[in-house]
Amino acid sequence: MKSYEFKKLIMSGYRPVVKMKEDVYLYIEESVDPFMMGRVIGVEDANYSDSYGYILDMSEFVKYNKSVTITRWKDDLGFGTKTWFDTNHYPEDHKETLYFKLENDIPFEIVDNYDLVKEYLDSEESAPYMTWLENLVIKLRN
Incomplete structure (x- = not known):
C-alpha cells in the first residue's frame, strides 16, 4: 500500500495495529526494528x-x-551492544513519528488479528515472544 493511500485510511479515523516489515531499515534508520508493533x-x-x-x-x-x-545501537566504546530501549532516543511516551514519502510503499503490515501477541502480553512470561511461541507450539503438539 502506498503512503498516500494509507494516509486516507488514517484521516478517516482508522487506527490500525501495524507490524514493521523486515526491510523497515530501508526507510527508517534510527528507531523501530523489524517486527516491532504499534498502533x-x-x-x-x-x-x-x-x-x-x-x-x-x-x-x-x-x-x-x-x-x-535488535542490539544495533553503539555503546560508549563504539560497539553495537544496545537496543533502542537502552538509548535516550526511545520516546518516554512510547510514541514515534515515522516519515514516509507519498509514493513509497509503507514498510509495515496492518495486523487485523494479533490474539497471540495479546495473550503473550497478558502472560507473566519473561522470555522473548518467539521463545514463548515455540513453547506454546511444543505444548500443543504433546
Missing part, C-alpha cells in the same frame, strides 16, 4: 511536500517490542 494514531504533514509522518503509539506493545528488538 497508528494519526498523521501529520512532514516538512517536505513529498512525505507524511505517521504517529505510532507503541505503549500497548512494549513487552513484545523489547522481545524482538
Whole structure:
C-alpha cells in the first residue's frame, strides 16, 4: 500500500495495529526494528511536500517490542551492544513519528488479528515472544 493511500485510511479515523516489515531499515534508520508493533494514531504533514509522518503509539506493545528488538545501537566504546530501549532516543511516551514519502510503499503490515501477541502480553512470561511461541507450539503438539 502506498503512503498516500494509507494516509486516507488514517484521516478517516482508522487506527490500525501495524507490524514493521523486515526491510523497515530501508526507510527508517534510527528507531523501530523489524517486527516491532504499534498502533497508528494519526498523521501529520512532514516538512517536505513529498512525505507524511505517521504517529505510532507503541505503549500497548512494549513487552513484545523489547522481545524482538535488535542490539544495533553503539555503546560508549563504539560497539553495537544496545537496543533502542537502552538509548535516550526511545520516546518516554512510547510514541514515534515515522516519515514516509507519498509514493513509497509503507514498510509495515496492518495486523487485523494479533490474539497471540495479546495473550503473550497478558502472560507473566519473561522470555522473548518467539521463545514463548515455540513453547506454546511444543505444548500443543504433546
